[in-house]
Amino acid sequence: MMNNIADMMTMLQQIKADPIGMLSKRFNLPQGISKNPQELLQYLLNSGQVSQGQIDQAMQMKKFFMK
Amino acid sequence: MIPGYPYMFQNYNQNPNGFATVQNEQEARFYPVAPGVSMTLKDESGPFIYTKTMGRTALDLPAFEKYRLVKEEPTANAPEATETDAKVESVDLSAYAFKEDIRALEEQLAALQKEIATMKPKKKQVKEAEVEDDE
Numbered sequence: 001m002m003n004n005i006a007d008m009m010t011m012l013q014q015i016k017a018d019p020i021g022m023l024s025k026r027f028n029l030p031q032g033i034s035k036n037p038q039e040l041l042q043y044l045l046n047s048g049q050v051s052q053g054q055i056d057q058a059m060q061m062k063k064f065f066m067k
Numbered sequence: 068m069i070p071g072y073p074y075m076f077q078n079y080n081q082n083p084n085g086f087a088t089v090q091n092e093q094e095a096r097f098y099p100v101a102p103g104v105s106m107t108l109k110d111e112s113g114p115f116i117y118t119k120t121m122g123r124t125a126l127d128l129p130a131f132e133k134y135r136l137v138k139e140e141p142t143a144n145a146p147e148a149t150e151t152d153a154k155v156e157s158v159d160l161s162a163y164a165f166k167e168d169i170r171a172l173e174e175q176l177a178a179l180q181k182e183i184a185t186m187k188p189k190k191k192q193v194k195e196a197e198v199e200d201d202e
């Protein structure tokens with residue numbers, strides 16, 4: 001359990017340090033794409049790499065953590 | 068799903084229903100929506116509901132609509148006399164007849180039928196009389 005949390009914290013640190021770089025590794029983002037989170041999510045939706053349910057979940061998580 | 072991750076969003080993930088909450092209109096306008104999908108968004112800061120519908124292709128412009136929520140106040144004197152009464156008042160009663168009128172018409176019809184019934188033998192009698200005259 002502790003390892004999982006530690007892994008997650010590491011992942012979060014990496015995302016914080018270079019969010020676009022991390023996303024580019026995971027998804028095939030084109031060069032020069034907007035860094036606006038909403039536009040990035042829209043691109044992932046349009047390219048069929050994520051589902052609407054996943055986006056809804058991500059938006060809820062964002063709301064939860066930004067409070 | 069990440070192993071060991073708290074399952075705080077599990078129920079939401081299992082039931083994506085096209086509904087989400089947003090903090091304001093701007094967030095609703097920029098809420099990511101998949102092509103061909105419609106999302107209903109509830110404003111947390113005001114009595115508004117937004118719908119955002121994306122076209123089938125990325126070239127189609129998204130359709131964004133804003134609705135205001137209006138609280139329905141129950142009336143104190145006649146709580147049930149609302150929608151039904153309005154419908155009854157809106158019915159055009161001139162298209163209907165009273166029972167007395169229909170009964171009067173029925174009586175007239177019956178009288179006419181009787182008259183017709185009595186007329187037929189008369190015609191026959193007249194025809195028979197004509198035949199006899201010819202002979």
